[in-house]
Amino acid sequence: xxxxxxxxxxxxxxxxxxxxxxxxxxxxxxxxxxxxxxxxxxxxxxxxxxxxxxxxxxxxxxxxxxxxxxxxxxxxxxxxxxxxxxxxxxxxxxxxxxxxxxxxxxxxxxxxxxxxxxxxxxxxxxxxxxxxxxxxxxxxxxxxxxxxxxxxxxxxxxxxxxxxxxxxxxxxxxxxxx
Amino acid sequence: xxxxxxxxxxxxxxxxxxxxxxxxxxxxxxxxxxxxxxxxxxxxxxxxxxxxxxxxxxxxxxxxxxxxxxxxxxxxxxxxxxxxxxxxxxxxxxxxxxxxxxxxxxxxxxxxxxxxxxxxxxxxxxxxxxxxxxxxxxxxxxxxxxxxxxxxxxxxxxxxxxxxxxxxxxxxxxxxxxxxxxxxxxxxxxxxxxxxxxxxxxxxxxxxxxxxxxxxxxxxxxxxxxxxxxxxxxxxxxxxxxxxxxxxxxxxxxxxxxxxxxxxxxxxxx
Numbered sequence: 001x002x003x004x005x006x007x008x009x010x011x012x013x014x015x016x017x018x019x020x021x022x023x024x025x026x027x028x029x030x031x032x033x034x035x036x037x038x039x040x041x042x043x044x045x046x047x048x049x050x051x052x053x054x055x056x057x058x059x060x061x062x063x064x065x066x067x068x069x070x071x072x073x074x075x076x077x078x079x080x081x082x083x084x085x086x087x088x089x090x091x092x093x094x095x096x097x098x099x100x101x102x103x104x105x106x107x108x109x110x111x112x113x114x115x116x117x118x119x120x121x122x123x124x125x126x127x128x129x130x131x132x133x134x135x136x137x138x139x140x141x142x143x144x145x146x147x148x149x150x151x152x153x154x155x156x157x158x159x160x161x162x163x164x165x166x167x168x169x170x171x172x173x174x175x176x177x178x
Numbered sequence: 179x180x181x182x183x184x185x186x187x188x189x190x191x192x193x194x195x196x197x198x199x200x201x202x203x204x205x206x207x208x209x210x211x212x213x214x215x216x217x218x219x220x221x222x223x224x225x226x227x228x229x230x231x232x233x234x235x236x237x238x239x240x241x242x243x244x245x246x247x248x249x250x251x252x253x254x255x256x257x258x259x260x261x262x263x264x265x266x267x268x269x270x271x272x273x274x275x276x277x278x279x280x281x282x283x284x285x286x287x288x289x290x291x292x293x294x295x296x297x298x299x300x301x302x303x304x305x306x307x308x309x310x311x312x313x314x315x316x317x318x319x320x321x322x323x324x325x326x327x328x329x330x331x332x333x334x335x336x337x338x339x340x341x342x343x344x345x346x347x348x349x350x351x352x353x354x355x356x357x358x359x360x361x362x363x364x365x366x367x368x369x370x371x372x373x374x375x376x377x378x379x380x381x382x383x384x385x386x387x388x389x390x391x392x393x394x395x396x397x398x399x400x401x402x403x404x405x406x407x408x409x410x411x412x413x414x415x416x417x418x419x420x421x422x423x424x425x426x427x428x429x430x431x432x433x434x435x436x437x438x439x440x441x442x443x444x445x446x447x448x
Contacts, residue, residue, distance in 0.1 A: 017205055019381060020312055020374070026212065026221030027229070027313035034233035035291050035317065043235055043283040049244035057249050162416060 146170035199396045207388050208310055208381065210426040228298050236290040258335060263287055265433070274444060281440055284325070290435040296380055296425030299387065300418050307425070310380040312373065315432075319373035322436040326363070330443030341446035348365075372435060379428050383421045389412035447448035 022028055064161040149170050210224035243258035251259050265286050270278045295308035308314050330338030342364050343357050388412050397407030 017209060017309075018206060019208055020377070022316055024209075024223065024225070024311070024313060025219045025222060026223065027225045027311055028317055029219055029228030030222060031229045031308075031317045032313040035287065035314075035321070038236060038291055039287040041283055042240065042287045046237065046240035046244060047262070047283050047286065050240070050255070050262060053244075053247040053249065053251075054259065054262075060249060071278050117231040124395060129403040149402040 142171055147171075182288065189269060192426040195377050199393065201392050202393050203369060207384065208306075208354055210306070218233035224304075225311050225313060228295055228304070228306070229314060229425065231298075232291045232294040232308060235294050236287070261290075262286060268430070269437045273434060278441060279425050279435065281325075281437070284321075285433050285437055288321075289429050290316065292376065292432050293426060293429035296428055299425060300422050305384075305387065307380040307384055309376050309428070310384040312377050315377040318376075318432065318436075319369040322372060323365075323369035325436070326439040326443040329440050330446065333444055335447060336444060338394050338446060343442060356375065368439060372432060379424060383417070383424055386417050387421060389416065390417060418441075 018024055047113040123160045146163060146167050150166055154164075206319050212221040212223045213227075215221040239254065242257055243255040247255055252264060260280070266279070266282060268283055269285055270290070274281065292309060292314075297307075298304040299307035299310070327338075330342065334341065341362050345356065345360065346355055390410055394407055394410040394414055397403045397410055400407075
């Protein structure tokens with residue numbers, strides 16, 4: 001059937017071409033001119049500027065990446081330095097604080113101690129004054145007691161008693177009850 | 179004639195009076211008269227014009243892109259650099275490797291030349307892919323053939339032929355069978371298959387679009403069949419989109435296979 005169709009087609013159109021066979025040399029010639037011209041132009045004129053710029057871009061990308069890596073390393077170092085400085089500052093602040101606290105404590109201790117010393121001195125002074133006043137009071141009280149005792153005794157015995165004669169007895173008694 | 183046989187609609191047309199639809203003969207849809215030099219070796223017809231445009235368009239685009247190339251690409255430079263990246267990343271590096279960069283200009287040229295030639299299938303008022311004629315596919319396939327054999331001989335001298343015809347690891351007795359097969363497949367069938375793959379795909383697409391165009395017009399003219407004509411038109415639009423993709427795909431496949439063959443010649447052990 002296929003052969004019959006082929007024969008029939010050939011009979012109908014004897015000028016029918018076989019499209020697989022290149023029957024126009026001019027098409028090959030102009031195709032060759034066009035393609036090889038394009039190849040040569042592409043090789044020597046058209047591609048080089050774009051390839052150069054691509055290379056430059058790649059080189060710049062690599063350089064930028066390296067710079068970024070360096071900047072990152074530097075940033076890490078700066079961060080480390082900052083952290084170290086911060087830690088040192090904190091340490092120093094803590095030391096200053098501790099020192100201030102110690103100084104304040106020492107000052108407080110000194111103040112307390114001085115106050116206590118002063119208080120003790122004042123207390124001692126007051127005690128001494130108190131003791132002296134007491135002594136003075138007792139001393140003043142001896143005469144009164146002697147007078148009172150001799151008056152009371154003279155009332156008991158119903159006879160006058162010489163106060164000066166018994167003064168030493170009264171004094172000894174008062175001294176014994178002090 | 180083969181293309182006619184590949185399409186049932188054209189066969190129907192060949193039936194003559196029975197079909198009613200008149201499809202143009204193959205001569206009319208692929209063969210073009212010469213603008214000058216008719217019958218001469220320099221005859222310049224529509225295919226030659228498309229070939230020249232296929233050369234001029236990349237030249238203009240790459241020239242515009244490289245004229246004021248800057249480190250930060252924009253506009254046309256961005257587009258063309260992306261196309262270079264595409265050929266480099268999808269064709270050169272996977273198929274050849276880093277030492278294949280010296281073939282980048284050839285592969286970029288090949289890719290653009292084929293692609294633009296193919297795109298004329300779907301460009302209004304043209305509707306003829308340059309590669310639906312055998313001239314350009316044959317020329318490019320022969321270029322690829324010369325290139326990969328040349329690369330093999332340049333890098334491995336006659337050792338390339340030995341590696342290609344006597345693959346290592348095969349028992350010696352089998353060389354009687356393997357060597358003729360390798361010779362045929364590597365040195366004869368490769369260029370032919372490259373050329374025919376591109377040519378046949380583009381011719382088939384061209385015939386398909388012609389078929390649906392003729393069908394749409396005919397059915398639209400015949401009043402009662404206008405609805406079927408609409409379906410045919412929808413198919414025409416769909417196939418036009420499909421051919422748009424095929425144009426790119428065939429350019430990519432041709433360039434990739436060329437790179438694979440060059441890579442095979444450069445590193446025959448792999």
